[in-house]
Structure formats: structure tokens, C-alpha cells
Amino acid sequence: MPTNRQNTSDFGCQPGFPGDISTETFLHDYWQKKPLLVKNAFPHIQSPLTPNELAGLACEDDVNSRLVIEQHKQGPWHVVHGPLNEDDFNELPATHWTLLVTDVDKHVPAARALIDRFRFIPDWRIDDLMISYAPEGGSVGPHSDAYDVFLIQALGQRRWMINSDFDDTCLDDTELRILQHFDAAEDWVLDPGDMLYLPPNIAHYGIALNDCMTCSVGFRAPSVSNMISEYAEFIAAATDREQRYQDPDLAYQQNPAEIQRTVLTRIKTLLAMQLAIDDDKLLRWFGEFTSEPRSGLHTEPPETQYASFHELCTAFTLETRIAQAPVSKYLYARRQDQAWLFVDGKTYVTSPAFAAVLSGNRSLATRDVLASITDPADERVLLDLYNNGQLLIQ
Numbered sequence: 001m002p003t004n005r006q007n008t009s010d011f012g013c014q015p016g017f018p019g020d021i022s023t024e025t026f027l028h029d030y031w032q033k034k035p036l037l038v039k040n041a042f043p044h045i046q047s048p049l050t051p052n053e054l055a056g057l058a059c060e061d062d063v064n065s066r067l068v069i070e071q072h073k074q075g076p077w078h079v080v081h082g083p084l085n086e087d088d089f090n091e092l093p094a095t096h097w098t099l100l101v102t103d104v105d106k107h108v109p110a111a112r113a114l115i116d117r118f119r120f121i122p123d124w125r126i127d128d129l130m131i132s133y134a135p136e137g138g139s140v141g142p143h144s145d146a147y148d149v150f151l152i153q154a155l156g157q158r159r160w161m162i163n164s165d166f167d168d169t170c171l172d173d174t175e176l177r178i179l180q181h182f183d184a185a186e187d188w189v190l191d192p193g194d195m196l197y198l199p200p201n202i203a204h205y206g207i208a209l210n211d212c213m214t215c216s217v218g219f220r221a222p223s224v225s226n227m228i229s230e231y232a233e234f235i236a237a238a239t240d241r242e243q244r245y246q247d248p249d250l251a252y253q254q255n256p257a258e259i260q261r262t263v264l265t266r267i268k269t270l271l272a273m274q275l276a277i278d279d280d281k282l283l284r285w286f287g288e289f290t291s292e293p294r295s296g297l298h299t300e301p302p303e304t305q306y307a308s309f310h311e312l313c314t315a316f317t318l319e320t321r322i323a324q325a326p327v328s329k330y331l332y333a334r335r336q337d338q339a340w341l342f343v344d345g346k347t348y349v350t351s352p353a354f355a356a357v358l359s360g361n362r363s364l365a366t367r368d369v370l371a372s373i374t375d376p377a378d379e380r381v382l383l384d385l386y387n388n389g390q391l392l393i394q
């Protein structure tokens with residue numbers, strides 16, 4: 001039966017696709033396949049931030065922000081990288097610029113709530129919520145992205161033009177990848193609450209018609225080359241540094257400049273032994289790799305540290321809730337009768353119920369977390385995560 005909502009006692013109630021079609025239809029017909037415009041996907045949308053609050057966030061040190069100015073004395077499509085300051089804003093023209101802030105979900109609880117509406121896609125695939133503000137004419141130019149994106153209109157109106165068939169030649173002399181030529185195949189005006197889903201590699205061009213805020217939920221699709229280098233690095237770190245090439249049976253060769261096949265065979269055996277893709281190694285690497293926090297984002301240990309789980313329990317009351325730190329990424333995988341819980345690039349061995357509950361819920365009544373503990377290891381993990389600032393007591 002198609003569902004827009006799934007209920008499980010393990011990880012609460014996850015949202016369905018925001019619109020008239022079911023999650024199953026969206027995944028089957030559109031996800032990674034074709035664009036979809038959903039009018040009134042979020043009927044009561046309120047931008048998680050006002051334009052001024054977004055500008056304030058863009059001035060903070062640990063926040064990733066930029067301004068894109070269409071016409072600038074230093075050339076077209078000029079980019080000013082954050083952290084921004086008051087002068088950057090004072091120098092802006094009246095129209096035709098955009099302020100973009102990425103990872104807003106890691107800093108603003110209301111933004112986290114919006115990105116969580118997309119948990120019908122697995123957490124590891126969800127990257128961040130970017131919010132843009134633009135006055136009339138503001139745009140980042142026609143371009144295509146390598147990942148799926150949901151573009152949610154949060155304030156004002158934006159005209160979106162798209163085309164799946166396009167020439168990918170980009171403009172020279174700008175650090176942005178902006179298409180030299182763009183013809184719209186489809187063209188819509190998005191009002192607040194409307195949403196446009198774009199799979200990767202669709203040319204799109206969004207122009208603010210008036211004061212406009214757009215929330216973009218972006219997805220992670222690691223490149224194969226990045227995964228190869230990261231996996232190789234993980235294997236290298238776990239390999240004995242003293243293990244070296246050996247050739248006790250070296251035979252005399254006529255031409256010392258030649259690399260002989262026997263050498264290759266030996267190296268192939270050595271590398272194949274280490275790089276053999278064993279499921280456990282791969283899972284551990286992938287969980288750590290994909291839960292790694294974005295550079296610049298980290299948790300702060302709390303002022304009060306607890307020495308034992310029993311001491312930590314003194315901080316709990318009937319009303320307290322246990323919440324994931326907003327910058328932390330929680331994932332887990334089952335492994336025989338245990339689970340690997342991955343938090344911010346680190347693996348913890350726990351019971352499956354505890355890992356599912358802790359990673360599946362952004363925040364939960366303390367008693368529900370405690371009820372999921374079935375092993376003393378879970379108690380230690382809860383204590384460590386709290387002392388690291390990755391779990392908050394609220």
C-alpha cells in the first residue's frame with residue numbers, strides 16, 4: 001500500500017513526500033530521473049530565518065556564506081566569500097545580487113526541522129539546507145549541479161527556468177560555473193510554499209522577481225574517485241607501516257633498468273591483500289566517512305562532564321529530553337547481533353535497538369532512550385557522546 005507516512009517504534013514517525021503523490025511514486029518516477037514541480041508543497045511555510053537574520057548568520061566565523069553579484073567592477077558574477085561584514089552589505093547594488101548560506105540546518109533549529117521533512121531519503125544522502133536571499137533580479141546564473149536538490153520557495157517569488165538538454169560550456173573569467181548559453185525548456189514562477197525537485201545535471205536558472213528567499217535541500221553523492229582515495233587512506237592508516245616490499249629470492253637480471261613481471265606480481269599480491277573489499281572494513285570506513293562533519297563544524301564539550309553513566313543519570317528528570325547536537329551526524333548499521341553507531345566520523349559498538357533509537361530521532365524523551373539500553377556498552381556510549389557535546393540534555 002503506498003504510504004506517505006511510516007510508523008515504527010524504533011525511530012518515530014518519518015515524514016512522507018511533501019505533495020499530492022506518495023513517497024513511493026516520487027522515488028519510482030522522479031528521484032534521480034526527472035524534475036518535478038510541486039505547487040503548495042509547504043502550504044504554511046515560513047522561512048526559518050528573516051533576510052536580516054540570514055545576513056547576520058553570514059557574518060559569523062563558523063558559517064559558510066557568499067555573495068554573488070551579477071555586475072561588479074571586478075567582472076560579472078563576482079563572488080565575495082564569507083564571513084561577510086557590514087561593508088560587504090553596504091556596497092551592494094539595489095538589485096541583481098544573491099546572498100547564500102550553506103549548512104543552515106547545523107546552526108538554526110527551525111532549518112533543521114525543514115530539512116528533516118526530507119527524511120524519506122536516507123540520512124547519509126542528505127547534505128545540507130542552503131538558504132538564499134535575493135532582491136529583484138538576483139540570481140546565481142544558469143548552471144547545473146552534480147546533485148539532486150529540492151528548491152523550496154520560502155519568501156517572495158522566483159522564476160525558475162530549466163532544461164535537461166544543454167551545452168555545458170561555461171563562462172570564462174568567473175569562479176562560478178555559469179553556462180555560456182541557456183535556453184529554457186520549462187519555465188515557472190514559484191510562490192511561497194512551492195517546491196521544485198531537480199535531479200543532477202539539469203540546467204537551471206532562478207531569477208528573483210521580488211524580495212526572495214529560497215531554501216535548497218542538497219544531497220550527497222560522493223564521487224567514485226573520492227571514495228577510492230578515502231577508502232585507500234583508511235586502509236593505509238590501518239596497515240602496519242613497517243610492512244614493506246620484500247624479495248629474499250631476488251634473481252640476477254641482465255638489464256638492471258628493467259622492472260620485471262615478477263615484481264609486479266609481488267606488488268599486486270601485497271596490495272590485493274590489503275585492499276580486498278571486505279564487507280566489515282567497507283562498512284566501517286563508509287560509516288565513518290559519511291558521518292564525518294563538514295570542515296569547520298564541530299561540537300563543543302559541555303561545561304559539566306560526568307565521570308560515569310550513573311552520574312550522568314543524575315542530570316535526567318522526567319521532563320528531560322536527549323537531543324543530537326545540531327552539527328553532529330548520526331548513522332548506524334546492523335552487524336550480526338550488534339550495531340555500529342557512527343557519529344561524526346567515529347564508530348561505537350552498541351546494541352541494535354540503542355543505535356536505531358539514538359540515530360533515528362533528533363530528540364527523544366530521556367526515558368525512551370534509557371528504555372532502549374540493553375547493554376552496558378550502550379551506557380558508556382551515551383556518556384561519551386554527552387561528554388563530547390554530541391548529545392545534549394534539554
Ligand code: SIN
Pocket residue numbers: 098131132139140145149204206214215216
Ligand atoms: C539560489 O537559491 O539562488 C540558487 C539555488 C540553486 O540554483 O541551486
Ligand code: CO
Pocket residue numbers: 143144145204
Ligand atoms: Co543550482
